[in-house]
Amino acid sequence: MINFNGNIVAQDENILTQNRAFLYGDGVFETLKIVNNRILFLEDHYFRLMASMRVVRMEIPMNFTMEFFEEEVLKLVQENEISASARARITVFRNDGGLYLPKTNEVSYLIQATALENTSYTLNTAEYEVDLYKDFYVTKQLLSSIKTTNKMINVTGSIFAHENGLANCLLVNDTKNVVEGLQGNLFMLIGKKLITPPISEGCLNGIMRKQILALAKKLEGIEVLEEIISPFDLQKADELFLTNVITGIQPITKYRKKEFTSDLAHLLVQKLNESISEN
Structure with missing residues (x-):
């Protein structure tokens, strides 16, 4: 059992209790822009994500190809009906277990996506x-x-x-x-x-x-x-x-x-x- 905001609940009801990205900041991420069902600068994002995983010694699964991530991101924005213009975030985090020293270097990932207003880049000239x-x-x-x-x-x-x-x-x-x-x-x-x-x-x-x-x-x-x-x-x-x-x-x-x-x-x-x- 754990105490979550004053309520005693079963630990398995809160997915954050063992999540290493939550507990230790043990995760990396990429923020993407999608325009007309296309991820802008996909190759650059993919190689930076792979390099980031290597820097923090995460194990890169064999299926983590550029085509795999493209398909997974576009599947989500299409499901959310926001493929005309969207912002997506891929977060990769080390799997549960261990304290500072992880029990495994295997990873999981989470993709989130929200709609954006503009398909092209515009310049905000307001006071900044x-x-x-x-x-x-x-x-x-x-x-x-x-x-x-x-x-x-x-x-x-x-x-x-x-x-x-x-x-x-x-x-x-x-x-x-x-x-x-x-x-x-x-x-x-x-x-x-x-x-x-x-x-x-x-x-x-x-x-x-x-x-x-x-x-x-x-x-x-x-x-x-x-x-x-x-x-x-x-x-x-x-x-x-x-x-x-x-x-x-x-x-x-x-x-x-x-x-x-x-x-x-x-x-x-x-x-x-x-x-x-x-x-």
Whole structure:
């Protein structure tokens, strides 16, 4: 028996009592965007998920092929009748048993899906103010670059942003450099240089980050760099924007007293939609 919210119930009535993702954050996940019954950037998501499982020493089942996950995700969105535009999350977690040391490295998975409004990426030009979140730091290590179910920095940072009337916060690493936003990778335009922190700084190895880097490198007159960004650099920027698979590109309009344009963000959203329609 267990005590769940003051009620004494049988342990087997609560599926979380042994779930390692719940107990220890022993899980990894991918967030996908589906448009017209097609998973965008499927190959990139699949290989990042497999790499994440290897990093945390999960056993990868033989049936975990890219085609298997594609079929399982699309089966769910079709059942929910949201295949025109949807957000799906695949969570893979180590099976029950053990304390810090698991009894097995075998895994289970859970797929969730909800509807989205737009089929194409659109640019939100409403006011979007950010500041630094410095209560906790991102560590410069391999675990920081993958999506695990331990996202306490992002959770507490989101609460901080909400309490302070901010749209988002920028995270810093243990050497006080700016790493990323709470919900996406950071890009900074200074003059003709488009800069994003390298993965070695502790930022997420983002799927949309990869797409934007590739698109920006095709633009004339723009030099694309993966370099360290300090808090002082933010004040010198012409544009700042965040990227993730669900939103696409989110321009930052204000950081402290500095306000920013969004011309390059507009162009990149256009190029992003064109690249999706061509594939």
